[in-house]
Amino acid sequence: MTSGLQLEPAETATTVRVQDGRTLSTDGPFVEMKEALAGYLVFEADDLDAAIELAGRIPAARLGGAVEVRPITEW
Amino acid sequence: MVAILEQAFREQWGRVLAALIGFLGDFDFAEEAAQEAFAIAADRWPRDGVPANAGAWLLATARNRAIDRIRRDRALAAKTQLLDPPQPTELEMDETATIPDERLELVFTCCHPALATEAQVALTLRTLGGLTTPEIARAFLVPEATMAQRLVRAKRKIKAAGIPFRVPPAHLLPDRLAAVLAVVYLIFNAGYSGRGGLAADALRLGRALAELMPDEPEVQGLLALMLLHDARRAARFRGEDLVLLADQDRSLWDADQIAEGRRVLDRALALRGRGSYVIQAAISSLHASEPRDWPQIAALYGELSRLTGSPVVELNRAIAVAEVEGPEAGLAIVDRLQLDDYQYLHSTRADLLRRLDRKGPARDAYRRALALSEDPAERSLLERRLTELG
Secondary structure: OOOOEOOOOOHOOOEEEEEEEEEEEEOOOHHHOOOOOOOOOOOOOOHHHHHHHHHHOOHHEEEEEEEEOEEEEEO | HHHHHHHHHHHHHHHHHHHHHHOOOOHHHHHHHHHHHHHHHHHHHHHHOOOOOOOHHHHHHHHHHHHHHHHHHHHHHHHHHOOOOOOOOOOOOOOOOOOOOHHHHHHHHHHHOOOHHHHHHHHHHHHHOOHHHHHHHOOOOOOHHHHHHHHHHHHHHHHHHHOOOOOOOOOOOOHHHHHHHHHHHHHHHHHHHHOHHHHHHHHHHHHHHHHHOOOOOOHHHHHHHHHHHHHHHHHHEEEOOOOOHHHHHHHHHHHHHHHHHHHHHHHHHHHHOHHHHHHHHHHHHHHHOOOOOOHHHHHHHHHHHHHHHOHHHHHHHHHHHHHHHHHOOOOOOOOOOOOOOOHHHHHHHHHHHHHOOOHHHHHHHHHHHHHHHHOOOHHHHHHHHHHHHH
16 A cells, blocks of 8 residues: 545535636535546645635636545544 | 523624634534523523623633633534634633624624525524524525525535635725625515514614724615605504505604615715615605605616616616606506516506506506415405405
8 A cells, every 4th residue: 555545524625616706615525526526636735825825726626627635533 | 591592692693693703614513602692691590690791701701612622622613624723722711802893794704795696695594694504494484404505504604715814905895895785685575565573674774884884875875764764664554564655644653763764875975975875765764754856766766776786676667757748658658678677667557557547457467467376365465456446
């Protein structure tokens, strides 16, 4: 095994999209995730606002897709 | 005494809780400590009298309780992951101390866009508004267990996802402020259609925000709007029946509150406010004058319509235009709108058709509105209109 992380439950998720240069965050997971999970990135951020700002810079969020922000369970 | 306690509770809860969350970094822990302090107050104040600075007393008591608990159970600090472990020293009861006001931090946390709107509403009423979970559940007609679960989930998310406890930085402020105002307005609207308690809660929240953000025109605009609408509360119902603005007994309007609403509106306008709440407040202020300046009302609705692109606003513009140019002109606007599932589209159409003496289509429109309406007072008004048509 080379990598593994446990995510917090889906109800802690926030979905980030960028439309016309505005970063929009909404409550809950990205529903289409099941069909189209394109990858994941692990970031360290001070709080959710910082994480949303990072997510907004990911191209997928700007190109009509969405980035789901989910906390990782800390042990 | 019960009344004094209740008043202190309403006035101080939000402020005390906000300061405790800032201090302890944990919603549940802060809420428990606040509850304990209020319980001690309920026990002691009737005997010893209410302290001069009730807020500072409550906060010091709650902090000392929280510190006691940390002392008793050191492991708790690790479990709750306190952001900033407090120094375990007793705080002096300084009755002249001003307590830190962190209610703004609290309201921005509760109305963070990462929380569902219904969770934002529940959390704001619980924390800042000082309502109990059963009270909120009753107000929104959901089972108590559902509301409790909603609050637990929201608090869990704040903690797990790391929603910050702070006033957002300037580049985020406009969007975040809009979310806060939307929550307060939603609470007010839920109260406006009959549940009086919620309107008073929304007004209290609006006043607190206006005091905390005196230079934000939309905050003042929202307060003005709520004051002006609420001033007509006593005239809006005759028994169980809804009374439309034109038929209301003006002696039942609260003249002082209308004057206050207009003062707040003037402040918003002086701050160069031209946002949607300010415009709505200006419209409401014009509605409170006699004779009503319909051309000006129609123009403001036009402005609001450009700003929001909302068909509901267009519907209101149609009503004003009908007053200026006649029902035919109003009907022309109404018939362009795509709002087939909106009861007020049909009740407005019905009224315009009735004034044009087109009885058949008017009857159909009233029936369509009735089919969409669930509110008993509104249904009874529509039924009366339908009967009058014969």
